[in-house]
Every structure is written in structure tokens, then in C-alpha cells.
Amino acid sequence: MPEIKWLIDASYFIAAVLFILGLKKMSSPVTARKGIVWAGMGMVLATVVTFLTPGVSASFMPADNLVLMAIAIAIGGSIAWISGKKVAMTDMPQMVAIYNGMGGGAAAGIAAVEFARGYMYGTVLFTLATLGALIGSISFSGSCVAFAKLQGLMNKAFRLPAQNVVNAILALVTLGLGATIVWLGQGVSSDPIYNLAHGAGSAVPAWLLISFFICALALGAIVTLPIGGADMPVVISLFNAFTGLAVGFEGYVMGNPALIIAGIVVGAAGTLLTQLMAKAMNRPITNILFQPISGEAQAGGTIEGTMKEVSALDAAAMMRYASKVIIIPGYGMAVAGAQHKVWEMTQNLENAGVDVKFAIHPVAGRMPGHMNVLLAEAGVPYDKIFDLEEINADFNQTDVVLIIGANDVVNPVARTDKSSPIYGMPILNADYASNVIVVKRGKGAGYSGIENALFYMDNCRMLYGSAQKVAADVIQNLKTME
Amino acid sequence: MEGFISAYIFMLAAFTGYEVISRVPVILHTPLMSGSNFVHGVVLVGAMVALGNAGTPLEKTIGFVAVLLGAANAAGGYVVTERMLGMFKNEKKGN
Numbered sequence: 001m002p003e004i005k006w007l008i009d010a011s012y013f014i015a016a017v018l019f020i021l022g023l024k025k026m027s028s029p030v031t032a033r034k035g036i037v038w039a040g041m042g043m044v045l046a047t048v049v050t051f052l053t054p055g056v057s058a059s060f061m062p063a064d065n066l067v068l069m070a071i072a073i074a075i076g077g078s079i080a081w082i083s084g085k086k087v088a089m090t091d092m093p094q095m096v097a098i099y100n101g102m103g104g105g106a107a108a109g110i111a112a113v114e115f116a117r118g119y120m121y122g123t124v125l126f127t128l129a130t131l132g133a134l135i136g137s138i139s140f141s142g143s144c145v146a147f148a149k150l151q152g153l154m155n156k157a158f159r160l161p162a163q164n165v166v167n168a169i170l171a172l173v174t175l176g177l178g179a180t181i182v183w184l185g186q187g188v189s190s191d192p193i194y195n196l197a198h199g200a201g202s203a204v205p206a207w208l209l210i211s212f213f214i215c216a217l218a219l220g221a222i223v224t225l226p227i228g229g230a231d232m233p234v235v236i237s238l239f240n241a242f243t244g245l246a247v248g249f250e251g252y253v254m255g256n257p258a259l260i261i262a263g264i265v266v267g268a269a270g271t272l273l274t275q276l277m278a279k280a281m282n283r284p285i286t287n288i289l290f291q292p293i294s295g296e297a298q299a300g301g302t303i304e305g306t307m308k309e310v311s312a313l314d315a316a317a318m319m320r321y322a323s324k325v326i327i328i329p330g331y332g333m334a335v336a337g338a339q340h341k342v343w344e345m346t347q348n349l350e351n352a353g354v355d356v357k358f359a360i361h362p363v364a365g366r367m368p369g370h371m372n373v374l375l376a377e378a379g380v381p382y383d384k385i386f387d388l389e390e391i392n393a394d395f396n397q398t399d400v401v402l403i404i405g406a407n408d409v410v411n412p413v414a415r416t417d418k419s420s421p422i423y424g425m426p427i428l429n430a431d432y433a434s435n436v437i438v439v440k441r442g443k444g445a446g447y448s449g450i451e452n453a454l455f456y457m458d459n460c461r462m463l464y465g466s467a468q469k470v471a472a473d474v475i476q477n478l479k480t481m482e
Numbered sequence: 483m484e485g486f487i488s489a490y491i492f493m494l495a496a497f498t499g500y501e502v503i504s505r506v507p508v509i510l511h512t513p514l515m516s517g518s519n520f521v522h523g524v525v526l527v528g529a530m531v532a533l534g535n536a537g538t539p540l541e542k543t544i545g546f547v548a549v550l551l552g553a554a555n556a557a558g559g560y561v562v563t564e565r566m567l568g569m570f571k572n573e574k575k576g577n
Contacts, residue, residue, distance in 0.1 A: 012527075019521045020498060026517040026567070027506045033567045039521055040560050047556075050530045065534050065542065072533070072546050073526070076553035084561030095562050096516045099523075103555035106525045109548025113532040116541045233512075240519050247525040248495070252488055254528045260488065261495045262524040268499030269518050277511060368511035376569040387508060 004052055011049040012258035018042030019262050023269065046258050047073075076102075089377050090334045093367050094150035097236045100243050101143025107136035107246035108213070114253055115181075115209050123186040125253055130178045130212075132249030137213055138220035139242040145224040146236050159226040164290055170219050177212040184208070223289060230408065231288045233367035234277045238285065241270025280362035281425060305456035312470060315402075315437050315463050316477035319349055322399035322435075325356045326391065328428055329371060330364055332405020332441070338467035339378035342404060345471050346380070348478045358384055359391045359428050361409035388426055395432040403430060404439045404467050411452045422450060436460040439470045516563040523556030 022039030244266030251259025533545030
């Protein structure tokens, strides 16, 4: 049926165009929403026409495969759709991780089916199928670990003795197994009848394939395990690029240009995005993978001095009678769900004539831009939110800086202490302000486990309590001052 | 030549991806990561073809799982991205 073939090819082409246009639109805030809708239309189109593919459609192959397909799409699609609708904005990063991992798993699954069928031939195809299977498997297991860690299912950083050596050995073994698969498999003929007659379809023994997949999965998990939560967004982004590449490679194996284009575009875009994120954190991607920050081991020198406490009443008065206040929100605020209260407090201050701004560190929240999304959700207008470069010069003319749930991103040791693991990371210069109030749940160290020198400074006061409660107390006290 | 056409597609797609993403404001990094995560959900299509061609029960099982995972990638990726970007609309109104 040449017409159907033409229809399918044309649809894949249109889908690929829609994906690229969609991504392009997503890279500007004004058109971003349209972008995802365009890409979504491309996806629906590509999925629907695939049901008509010769070999997929019922006229060619047993109909039960079509039924299986519909069931799988219904189950996978609806579970993901519902979980995606329900999830809180704070938990977005791990959802992106798990959906991405599933994509990687699907790419590895395609390779597994092709290996099992034994119709694949040639060095190039076998190499790409094996590479796709490797990268997809790593992305799958790595993303699952990332999800578990961010979701709080796995709290401790887990580090093997001689972690890098173990990683290297496992990587070499996996590559060796992969190379053997290609070596044994490439001789398989393009003629299925020849293969049947010579049993060439099974040129690659099952145990080899199984050990290859197990090693690849183990590799993804073991590389991700020691990585701390603060670095996780970069790793998720890296796995996102990996899945893209895996999809592109399997697209080549399946002879499907839509997969090739979408996969490689995402692979390249994801790689660039990973670099941008790593740069924003001043942590080269190689450091993140091979020298994860482990707080206790290299927390740098201990800091002399004491932390000074302040009451909600005093804090309210300081801000009420200030002329300029900058609020630095961190992930802790979002976890406490306090952004609505903080916005209410901000409105109270503004009514009293105080100039209030929000300062966002590039890695506030768990991913670059995550905090902007969380504040937007609470209704904070866009023009009150400033990023690091825009606002850092303002701190020395600011009366009060209120830090809520942020820690490492305001730690001045990043500027001063060369032995600190966060040395060189760009920080918000909160310590330059006349007064700093830090809202904190307890006296512990930050997310990365590093002591914060700011807390011990003379101009800094600690306001203990959950962000939600503190904001509510401050609002109460502000009302008494009207 | 056939093989080289694919190589050209690879190369041009890689440049396209790089170009499309460069010069993106930091605030869009997360939504964009999520959006690109959705786009590679097209792996669903490949998984469907693989399942369609599957013969033995083993192949069908793997194919079924692959389609399920691919569908979850596409559906989940869409919903999450759409929700995040939906908030940028509110921000614009707030301006």
C-alpha cells in the first residue's frame, strides 16, 4: 500500500517539523506555552499514523500486537498523565527525571526486541543499536535513582570505597560486552531466509545480551548513587540528553526519521542545557560525576563565632521600617509551601511603603528556573523577581535581606575559602546588606552539608521556625504596627 | 549513500538542537528541559513498531513494556511541561 506509506512518511515529517518549532517556541517566555502545544500535536500525529504502519497494522501481523499496543499506551499514558497532573510544583524535577528514565528504558527496550528478533544486520546498525541500548539503560536506571533520591526514598549519599575505580571497571566491562555483541552480530545477513537456515539470528547468545543489559543498568545506578541532591538537576539534564541520543540511535535502527531527528535534536539541546546548568553552578560536569560534594569529608574549616537569634516581632519591625528589602527564597521555602504566605507578607510590606524585591539564584529550587515557577504559582509578579546578575550590585544599598530556606547560595565562603567545595560558585551577596535575617528550621548545615559563614556574621540574625509559620508570625506582627 | 543520508540527518539535527536552545534565559531552563524530555517521548513510535513486529512471547513482553514506558514518557512529559509553562502566562498578566 504505497499511499499509506506516503501518508506515514509525510506525517513523520510534519511531526519532526512540529517538534523543532515547538522547542524553538519554548525557548522564549512569550511563546513557550504555544511551543508545547505544537510539539504535542506532532506527537499525537506520529502516534496515530504509526497504528497504520505496514507490519504494525492488523492486515500484516497478528492483531493481538495491536491490542497489546493499545493496552500499553492506555496504561502507561494514563498513569503518567494523572501523576503529572497531581504532582506538586516542588516535586517537578523528580517527575521529569522519572519520565525521562522511562524514555531511556523504552529506547533500550526497542534494542532488546531487535536483538531478540535477529533481523538486524551490519556493523553500523549493530553498533548504533548497542550504543542506544547502553545509553538508554544508563539513563533508565540513573534516572530511577535520581527520582528515588529527590523523592526522599533514598536519603543518604551512597558512596563505594574507590567509587571511581568501580565505575571505571564496570564501564569497561559493559563496553567490552557491547563490543562483543557488535562483533558477533554484525555478520548476520540481511536475508531472513538465510538467517533462518543458518541459525544466524541467534549469533549473539542470550546470556551475553542479558549480562550486557544488567551491566549497563548497574552502571547507570552506581554512577548516580553518590551524587548529592544539589547536583541532581544537572545529572537529570545529562540523562535527558542521553535518552535523546539513545532514541536517535534506535530511530536509525528502526529506519524511522522522526525518531532520529527528535532524538538527536534533544540530545544536542540537552547537552547544551546541561553545560549551561553546570556553568550556572560553577561545577564542571566531570566534577559532578566523579567528585561529588560530600559534606562531612571536605566541609572546609570550622567557623568561629555564634549565631544570634531574633524574634518574629523584631524581624517584622526591621523590615517594616526599612526602605529596601530583598527576599532570597530557597528550596526550603518551597518545601514548606510558604510561598503564598511570603507573598502575602511582601504585600503587607509594600502597603507600608517598603520596596521589596525577590532575588533568585540560578540554582535556587532544584533546577535553574524552578524557583521562578514556584513564585509565579504563588502569584508573585514577574517584575519583582531578579536574577543574580541583575540584583547583586543592589545588596550594599539594602537595609534588610530576608533569606528563607536558602543556604549555600548565600554562603560567602564561596568567595573566600579556597578549600571549600563550593569555592567559586557565584553567590548572592546577601552579606553586603546592612541587616540579614535568616529563616531556618534548625541549626544544621545546608543541603550540601557545608557550614555557612554568613550565619555567624555580625549583621546576621537567625529566625528559627518553619517558613510557613515564620511568615504568618511576621504578618501578624506587621498588622499590629499599622 | 543511504547510510550517508542518515549521517547528514544526524549532523543537521545536532546543529538544529544546539541552535534552538542557545540564548535561552535561565528562567526557562527547567521548562525547556521538561519540554525536550517530552519530545524524546517520540520513542513511543519506535516502541510501537518494535512491538508490532514482535513474534515470540519474549519479544512481545519486552515490546509491551517499551510501549508502556514510551507512552508514559510522552504523556507525563507533556503534562508536566504544560503545567510549568502555564504559569508563565500568569506572570505575563501580572506585568
